[in-house]
Amino acid sequence: MTTPMIQLSGVRKSFGSVEIIQGVDIAVEDGEFTVFVGPSGCGKSTLLRMIAGLESIDSGDLVLNGKRINDVPPDQRGIAMVFQSYALYPHMTVAQNIGFSLDLKKVPKAEIAREVGRVSELLQLSELLDRRPAELSGGQRQRVAIGRAIIKRPRVILFDEPLSNLDAALRVQMRAELQKLHQELRPTIVYVTHDQVEAMTMATRIVVLNKGRVEQWDTPIELYNNPINTFVAGFIGSPRMNLVPGTIIGDAASQSFKANAGWTTRLDNRSLAGAVGQLVTLGMRPEHIQPATDNVDLEATIAIVERLGAETYLNARNGDDTLLVRAQGDLALAPGSTVKLALNHGAFHLFDQSGRVITG
Amino acid sequence: MAGISEKRSGAYTFLAYVTLIVISIFCILPFIWMALASIDSNAQLFLKWPDSVTFDHYTKVFAEENGVRWFANSLFTVLSATFIVMVVAGLGGYALSRSKAWWKQPFLYAILLIRVLPSTALLVPLYKILLTANNGIGTLLRPLVGEHYRSVMQLFGFIDGYLGLIIVLATGQLPLALWIMKVFFDGVPKDYEEAAILDGATLVQRIRRVLIPLALPGLAAAGLFAFMSAWGDFLLPLILLSSPELQTLPIGLFRAFLRVNEIDYGLLAALATIYLIPAVIAFSFARRFLVQTFSGGVKG
Numbered sequence: 243m244t245t246p247m248i249q250l251s252g253v254r255k256s257f258g259s260v261e262i263i264q265g266v267d268i269a270v271e272d273g274e275f276t277v278f279v280g281p282s283g284c285g286k287s288t289l290l291r292m293i294a295g296l297e298s299i300d301s302g303d304l305v306l307n308g309k310r311i312n313d314v315p316p317d318q319r320g321i322a323m324v325f326q327s328y329a330l331y332p333h334m335t336v337a338q339n340i341g342f343s344l345d346l347k348k349v350p351k352a353e354i355a356r357e358v359g360r361v362s363e364l365l366q367l368s369e370l371l372d373r374r375p376a377e378l379s380g381g382q383r384q385r386v387a388i389g390r391a392i393i394k395r396p397r398v399i400l401f402d403e404p405l406s407n408l409d410a411a412l413r414v415q416m417r418a419e420l421q422k423l424h425q426e427l428r429p430t431i432v433y434v435t436h437d438q439v440e441a442m443t444m445a446t447r448i449v450v451l452n453k454g455r456v457e458q459w460d461t462p463i464e465l466y467n468n469p470i471n472t473f474v475a476g477f478i479g480s481p482r483m484n485l486v487p488g489t490i491i492g493d494a495a496s497q498s499f500k501a502n503a504g505w506t507t508r509l510d511n512r513s514l515a516g517a518v519g520q521l522v523t524l525g526m527r528p529e530h531i532q533p534a535t536d537n538v539d540l541e542a543t544i545a546i547v548e549r550l551g552a553e554t555y556l557n558a559r560n561g562d563d564t565l566l567v568r569a570q571g572d573l574a575l576a577p578g579s580t581v582k583l584a585l586n587h588g589a590f591h592l593f594d595q596s597g598r599v600i601t602g
Numbered sequence: 603m604a605g606i607s608e609k610r611s612g613a614y615t616f617l618a619y620v621t622l623i624v625i626s627i628f629c630i631l632p633f634i635w636m637a638l639a640s641i642d643s644n645a646q647l648f649l650k651w652p653d654s655v656t657f658d659h660y661t662k663v664f665a666e667e668n669g670v671r672w673f674a675n676s677l678f679t680v681l682s683a684t685f686i687v688m689v690v691a692g693l694g695g696y697a698l699s700r701s702k703a704w705w706k707q708p709f710l711y712a713i714l715l716i717r718v719l720p721s722t723a724l725l726v727p728l729y730k731i732l733l734t735a736n737n738g739i740g741t742l743l744r745p746l747v748g749e750h751y752r753s754v755m756q757l758f759g760f761i762d763g764y765l766g767l768i769i770v771l772a773t774g775q776l777p778l779a780l781w782i783m784k785v786f787f788d789g790v791p792k793d794y795e796e797a798a799i800l801d802g803a804t805l806v807q808r809i810r811r812v813l814i815p816l817a818l819p820g821l822a823a824a825g826l827f828a829f830m831s832a833w834g835d836f837l838l839p840l841i842l843l844s845s846p847e848l849q850t851l852p853i854g855l856f857r858a859f860l861r862v863n864e865i866d867y868g869l870l871a872a873l874a875t876i877y878l879i880p881a882v883i884a885f886s887f888a889r890r891f892l893v894q895t896f897s898g899g900v901k902g
């Protein structure tokens with residue numbers, strides 16, 4: 243196994259008496275696109291800034307390419323960063339912004355111009371080199387910020403919510419451009435976002451953070467298919483996974499799930515004999531609940547219908563349980579009417595009372 | 603409905619313009635009198651068209667009076683004080699903005715108090731302090747400079763010397779300038795500095811290439827207020843300077859007003875016009891920085 247590009251071992255950080263990063267262990271391989279995702283305030287930015295060297299590390303090791311860099315100054319780590327605010331110097335032109343780090347290193351003017359030319363061509367900024375940041379659109383500023391980061395050919399580029407200031411359409415476009423850039427230059431990227439869609443679409447691997455801890459760390463599809471706890475289950479996937487509280491009932495031979503709202507459903511292909519009587523949470527992705535006429539598991543009253551054409555989202559109620567259904571095709575169902583629902587028993591996720599997944 | 607509100611807004615606009623015009627005339631009249639009187643061969647206390655246009659008053663300021671010297675004294679002391687204010691307020695404002703020290707707020711309000719207290723009330727203790735300092739620096743310098751003692755003390759003395767006036771002028775302007783710079787730096791995100799750190803800028807490079815350019819509008823505003831206010835200061839030079847060759851322009855103007863039995867309004871108007879010019883230049887110069895927008899680097 244090769245040495246990872248970035249390795250964090252037992253990394254901790256407190257602000258005052260509050261421990262914001264509570265022991266993080268992860269490794270980022272060379273050329274990987276790793277995304278830190280988690281709710282606002284969970285410590286993503288802090289962790290990223292610790293890698294950059296903008297925040298000190300209280301304890302634990304930060305290893306870059308085999309070398310412990312806890313105490314190496316930020317500019318000597320070979321790491322570049324794109325800020326959420328872009329932080330383009332307003333008094334400099336686009337070319338000066340991009341070339342600033344080379345200018346500081348006293349690189350000859352001709353070489354700076356050449357490098358700025360290379361980067362601006364890559365990012366389609368060649369026409370804008372003489373403008374100031376104030377004269378650029380949001381997407382253009384974003385690209386200048388990326389240009390400033392990549393001109394030094396860093397081994398690692400850190401992004402802190404770089405798309406959060408853009409409108410939805412531009413965000414989709416920049417997402418594609420970032421992926422293209424990653425494929426062309428193959429830098430190691432650590433990318434922070436609170437938007438799980440961004441994480442799912444771009445990441446090689448996702449680190450799900452919550453309250454300063456790593457909840458789960460894996461490829462996007464693995465996180466989607468096998469969340470290890472209710473937090474990850476609820477956080478990854480859009481629309482969210484349905485999480486229904488209930489109890490396991492039955493005997494040694496066969497078991498069922500009984501929702502607190504009253505309805506029950508079989509639990510197939512599982513050996514849950516020991517868990518009978520246990521309080522659990524049943525997780526079901528919206529696409530695993532479908533309106534049906536055969537094999538009906540429960541009936542529910544439709545509260546909201548969202549017809550998107552190719553898909554229809556239903557918000558259906560059974561007692562206290564609200565189930566989000568993602569049905570294929572266009573369904574002309576009226577709110578207030580009753581719908582019969584069939585569940586995909588093979589795609590159930592069961593979580594114990596502490597929220598951890600139950601395998602078996 | 604629309605008609606009524608239009609009529610009303612029309613009347614309001616008319617009233618607003620009339621009010622503004624009246625205020626403008628009221629404000630501008632003294633300047634018109636001054637400009638006209640300064641080129642009037644027979645200037646009077648009241649506003650009138652010049653009998654005949656002459657530049658004798660201006661020639662007189664420079665030829666017969668010590669106008670050049672007063673002007674140079676004013677410019678030197680006020681510019682020095684402004685420079686000190688800009689450097690100290692720039693560094694101090696930055697520190698006050700970024701610091702999380704507990705004494706930050708008390709300190710900020712305490713220095714504002716300096717500004718609020720009338721300086722006249724503090725004059726006696728201030729004079730006493732400066733006198734002590736003056737004696738101190740005098741004993742220090744006398745053995746060093748020997749026969750040049752008097753001219754050296756005119757530069758470095760605290761009483762009847764440039765240094766004392768400059769320091770006191772700067773001190774008076776510092777509270778406001780510190781506030782301006784503190785508030786200004788509050789609006790400059792830390793991201794710029796952190797981006798510069800990652801770009802590999804040293805502390806000095808960060809200050810020179812990032813912070814100072816970013817702070818320029820604020821520094822210009824702080825410097826402008828310091829210059830205008832110190833330029834208009836009359837009491838401090840009157841109290842602190844006694845040698846005729848150290849007099850500043852407002853003191854010269856004041857003495858010229860007192861000295862002759864018959865008041866020469868033309869000469870006074872010419873002096874006042876000259877006194878006005880640097881302030882006007884300072885304003886138009888600093889206005890460029892104030893208007894210049896620095897938005898767009900960090901998303902607002």
Ligand SMILES: Nc1ncnc2c1ncn2[C@@H]1O[C@H](COP(=O)(O)OP(=O)(O)O)[C@@H](O)[C@H]1O
Nearest residue numbers: 257258262280281282283284285286287288289
């Ligand atoms: N410089 C700081 N001083 C004190 N608390 C901080 C500081 N920076 C961040 N925090 C706190 O640390 C927590 C995590 O912040 P952050 O890493 O920015 O979260 P995220 O980027 O995931 O939204 C927040 O509760 C925030 O208030």
Ligand SMILES: [Mg+2]
Nearest residue numbers: 286287288403
């Ligand atoms: Mg953040």
